[in-house]
Structures are given as C-alpha cells and as structure tokens.
Amino acid sequence: MKQISKRYPNGVLANDNVNIDLNEGELLAIVGENGAGKSTIMKILYGLEHPTGGEIFIHGKPQVFKNPQSAMKQGIGMVQQNFMLLPPFSIAENVVYGSEPKKMGVFFDRKKAVDEVRQLSGQYGLSIDPTLLIKNCAVGLQQRCEILKVLYQNARIIIFDEPSAVLTPQEVEGLLDTLRQLAGMGKSIILITHKLNEVMAVADRCVIMRGGRHIATLNTGETSIQELSSLMVGRQIVDKEIPKLDKGHCVLKVKNLSLSGPAGQSIVRNCSLNVDSGEIVGIAGVSGNGQTELLHMLVGLLKPDDGEILLNGKEQSGGEVRTIRDAGCAYVPEDRNTMGAALDATLTETLLMAHQYKKELNRHGILNHKSAEESFAALLKEYNVLHSSLKQKSGELSGGNLQKLIVAREISHNAKLLVISEPTRGVDIGAMEFIHNRLIEQRSDGAAILLVSSDLSEILKLSDRIYVMYEGRINGEIMREEANAENVGILMMGGVRHDKAV
C-alpha cells in the first residue's frame, strides 16, 4: 500500500491541501485544466519542487525528496512530455544512460547494455530493437525508449505526463495497451492528461483537480466523460453545433506545391488543395510530415520550389509575408513561444504584430499606442485572457492564455483566409472549447479556415473536409460525413483508403 498525501499551501497556492493516494498495480489518472495544479503536484512527487506543507508516504513511510535522484531511489520515475533522449545514440545506450553497466569498473559494456535492454523489453512486452539509433526512431518508439529508461531505473511508480500528445491514433492504442500491461505487472501508474477518452479507456480511478484543489476522486467505472469534464471546468461543457453552410466561393487554391530541403530531400511534394469561404478544412497528419513547411509556404515564410498559391484568385507564391497578409491571410503558428510571440515583449507589443501597418494605429510611421491599448484591452477581455496589465511580458502568461491572445490577434484581422496550426496544443479544455467556438463563428461569418492539427479528435470535430498528409504529400481527402478516427488514422500512417483500394 502506498499512501501519498500532500499538503501544499504557499503564496500562489498552486496546490491547496491535495490528497492523493495510489495503490500498487493501479492506474490512476489526474485530470484538470491548465493551471489546476497537476504538474505542480507531480513535480513535488518527483522531487523537482518542494512542498510548503504536507508529507509524502511510500509504503507507510514518510519520504522527503530533495531532487529527482532521491525520488528515483524510492522507485518513482517520470516519462516527460518532451523526451530527454540523445538522438545520435542507440536505444540501449539511451536507456542505460546514467547507470551504465561497466567492464572492469571503468569501460562501458555496450554488449551487456544491449542484452539488458533486450531482456527488459521482453519482460514488459515492449518490443524494440535496442541497437536502433534514436534519430531513426519514430516518436512512438522514442517514447517506448523513455518508458524503458524509467523501468531500467527500477521504478515502481511511473508518472506519464501527457504521453499521447505526440502520437498517432494507432500509436496511442499501443501506448494504452502498454499502460494496462505495466499496471497488470504490479507497477503503479499515474497518468496526467487532457484526454478524457483515454482516462475512461485505461484508468482505474481518476483524480480531478481544479484551481489547485482536489475536487473529486472517482472510479472510472462509475462515471462518464460528461461528468469528468464538467467537474474539471466547473460547469457544463456543451459541444457547439456546427451549422450547415452552403458552398462558398474558392478563397485559397494551391496547385502542385513542392519544396526540397537543404540536402535536396523532398519535404513537400506536389500538394494541391483548396479552401472555400465558410469552410474549415483540416490537415491531419503526424507532426513532421510537411504540414509546417506547407503552411510556411502559404504565408510567405518559405519560398516554394514549384507550384502555385492562389489567394482570391491572385498568385501569391513566393511573395513576402506582408504582401500575403495584406491580401487577406492571417496565421496562427504551431509554436506560440518561438514564432507566435516574443516572450520578452509586452502584451501590447505582442498584440500589435502585423497590426502595426493599419491606418488607425499608424500615422506616417508613428504608432498610436493609446488607441492600440484601448482596442487590445477590449480584445483581451472578449477573449477572456487572464492578465494583470498590458505592460506585462507575454512570457508571463500561461500557455493557454498566450494561445488565446495569439488566436485573438489573428482572428481580429478578419482575414478571408485564416491559417491555423495546432490551435489548442497544451491548452486546457475550457480554452479549447472557447477557441473552437471562435473558429466556428469565423466559419459562419464566411472565413475560409485551414486547420492543421496533430490532435485527430480536433480535426474530426471541426473540419468540413480533411486532407491527410504523409511524407510531404496529400495522402487522401475525406469529407466530414465519411471521416472517422480509423480511416484518417490509416492514411496518416501512409496507408490507402480501404473503400478505394478494394
């Protein structure tokens, strides 16, 4: 029996008197919005942060973790969202890194390492070739390697932080199987996630947190996704109806767009697509299959090698970012920290980007800060972005709030074409609902929306039409009525549609 209870009152009160207990061989899910305190409490358990009150018990004995090493000694391991792997080294080398088997006490025993990892993978049914180099592994395999790393450290409690965020639907299935298997072999699993369907699929019990507080612990057998989500947000979540719209006119037409990388490898191959007004077109695909580059060509950040981009019938291929923006294109980039904002800039400065040429804000090169601040204050209020002042730095906002700010900034262009990538990555369910509703409103107002997301459920929920990208090419097009996780998932893995193949 492991009794972990924790009390954590501090200035910010990230965790307020949270009690969590975990049994051996149990799969416990922790759900909550961003800022609900899930990460904080897991960081405390993993020794990355120290509680200001309360105690941790393992097998009834009180424990104090000064750092992750001491937590690891007590059998606590964590599979991080961002993998901590060394790409040029093999899986075996990565797994044993930190406690390598030694020859004569000094030299690294590679053969033994490979054997040990092979044995470990056999023991837990995580089939893997230990000699493969990390850089040649798919994301799913890399994650498997991370899990093996934790198992190699003899962890009995394993924390998974948003493990499915980077995986394809098929890989997610595999992961969930692995989780069940590990729990079956007596490991205790803590799963932190936003995705309630995964919770329902694998967890025994589920802890719901909100505003730093422990709201409830439920047996998953006795609850429903609806109950969990309303407990998480503190109110009822209603999926907004997506109204049927008549077919609009063509806003974006892309013909045979291609791009090669610096080494001559093909990144985007002969992509053709079109987006009409009043339509959300989704591009599904595992990250890194050319979606980012495709979008960067559309918005002018990359020059295509070949092909045409017609925005409202006008050729824009290879144009400057500003020309394309002026022609009616707004863009929410996938990475809010490196492209969507300058973290050391103030909120005003962050919101001003690409608005600075507008007549009402710019007279002969002099910016009207006052009127900008007035309209930005209203915008942030409308989008419910939690902030203390327009002068604070955008890096001080939480991820979800910064994302809402960027979405607000781009939507407020009222552009004919809205290109939007990963609009809800790392964003909590409340903000996600909000952003989705805004996109649906834009669609009703006649905007053409091109949506790229590695979250398949998001694509399936919003898109009127779905293109699937695989290895830089469009591997299929599916209408809303026919699309489901299975047939889109197969296309994402490079397969072909059954109904067409037969």
Added chain:
Amino acid sequence: MIKQYNIKSLAVRFAQIFTQPLIAILIGLTIGAAVILIAGENPLNTYIKMFEGAFFSPFYFMQTLTRAVPVTVCSIAIIMAWRAGYINLGVEGQMITGSFVGTIVSIYSPLPTALTVMIAVACGLAAGALLAVFAAFINDKFNVSIVISTLMMNYVASYITSYFITFPLRDTSNDLAIQTKEIPDVMRLPRLIEGNTLNFGFIITVVLVALFVFINYKSNFGYESKMTGLNPVFAQYGGVKRRKVMYMSMALSGALAATAGMLEVFGVKYRFAEAMFTSTGYAWTGLMSGLISSLHPVGAFVTSVFLSGLQVGGQSVQRTINIPLQVATLIQATITLFVSIRLLAHFRAHRKSKIPKGNIKGKGAGDA
C-alpha cells in the same frame, strides 16, 4: 487602492532595474579600493577626492559633461543597433571615419560657410553610416558576422585616416603633432560658458537622446527593430522585413557614431588629430554605459555622465595623489563586467530560443 498598487509595482520595477547596476558599482568601487590600498593610499580619501574632482566642483563637473557628450552619443549608437539584435562594435571606426570626413570637408570646401557646414555634416553622417551599412551588407550577402566585421573595420578606419593626416592632409605648421588644420572659427560650436569646454554639443546630445526615445518607443521603426531584436522569427512572421530593419538600424547606428565624433571635433578639439578617439576610448566607454543601463537610452545618458566623471575624477586624483588614472578605468571595467554577466546570459538564452525549427527563410529571399 489601485494607485497604491501602481506605486508599489513601480517601486518593484525600479528596484529590478537598478539593483544589479548598483551592486556592480559597489563591487567595482570595492575592487578599486583594494587596488588603491595596495598602492599605499587611503581608498576613502581617494574616492572623496575623485568624486569632488568630477561632480562637486562646477568647473570639473562641466569637464565631466563635456566628456559625456561623445560617450553618450556613442552609447545610443550602440543601443540603436543592439536593440534590433545587431552588435555594432565598430562605433569607434565609424566615429573616426565620420568626423574625419566632416573635418576635411569643413576645412577644404570652397563653398560659403552655411553651405559648407551642411555638406560637411551630411558627408560625415553618410561616411559613418556607410561604414556600418557595409558590415550589414557583407552579413546579408556573405554571412559575415557583424560583430567581427565592425570590430575589424575599426583598425581599417584608424589606419587609413592616420595615413591622410600624416601625409597629404597634415597641418605642416606644427612638426610635433600629427593632425589636420583647425576648422574655421565660424563653424565651431559655441561654448555654453566662457572659459570652459562645455559647448552647444551637450544640448544637441540631450536632444538626440530625446529623439532616440521618441523613435524607439513611438515609431513603427522602433517597434519593428525591438521585435526583431527580441525574436526575429516572430517579427518575420508578422511581416517585418528583417533586412530592412538590419540596414536601417545599422545605418542609424553608424550615423550616430559619426555624430559623436563630429561633436568632439566641432565642439572641443576643432581639428582631427591622430588617435583622438582611440586613446580616449569614447566608443568603448559608450558601450559600457549601454550595457550597464540595459540598453535604455536615458539610463545610458546618466551612466555616461557617471563613467565620464570617473575618468575626469581619476585624472584629477592622478595629479594630486599617487594613484594612476588606470584605477578609474579598472573600476569602470569591473562595473561593466558585473552588469554584463546578466545581460549576456539573457542574450544567450534568447539566441537559443531563436533557433528556428524547420528551415525558415532565414536570410531573406536571396538564398531560399
């Protein structure tokens, strides 16, 4: 209630900005004190003399302000480029080139005075700006680091002008000094008080600082260059033309550097002389005040006055006590070192986050 909060947050901000420079100044003075002790003098006594000889006597305070003119203008020249993410270490070379061209035009132009002044100033500004723009150009076309090229061009500028004033353009009436003739009387900047070197250049400096604040905080160019400096990928994403910002900010930086040199020539020395800018180290003191003030122009102005005071005070201490001027320079360097540790850590953290994922069109359309 709300007002109270604002005052509190203002105080916090104030403390955040000034804590590190103040600590650095204390460390600098402490290390200086140690050196003075080793030299066998009383540090407290020396410091009192030093500050008396820099700030508390009207005559010397005006000396300090005179010296602060080129230092301040150099520091805003550096800040202008640095804000946009380009480190212009060639301010010295640009100030040499600009003031040399300005001086030569004013001496040898056959045109009427008013016209000559305008042309001389315009040529001087253009020369400084061109030198800086050349660094931007070879960065743009051949990917040569701006830090390196600007730094190297300091030597080029210094030695080429040295040739001209040693041979063809030398004032032959004086065999000892290597220098040009004096500029005509009518072109000299008027002194503010008779008998002191403080001149109209100081007022020009104050105006330049004010103008700089206006451009950088109110204009679109200031906004775009700041964003480019903070995150070039973000700026590019928003439609800012990176190359335009680079050329503009480097040109302005070079023109400001030329201004600093010309203010010294037209306001104090009235001629261009061998090593007049390299031996005084105006540009490097300007770099230090830019760093100490975290690239804030008004802060840089105040810091420039302070650092100039250290030098002027150091000179007066050298005359009365057995402490060399180098102690003042040592204090100055220590302060900068302790302030810039934070600044550079900050800068490097930025650089890391700036590395674009995928292959963003990094260098403009040219090589895509």
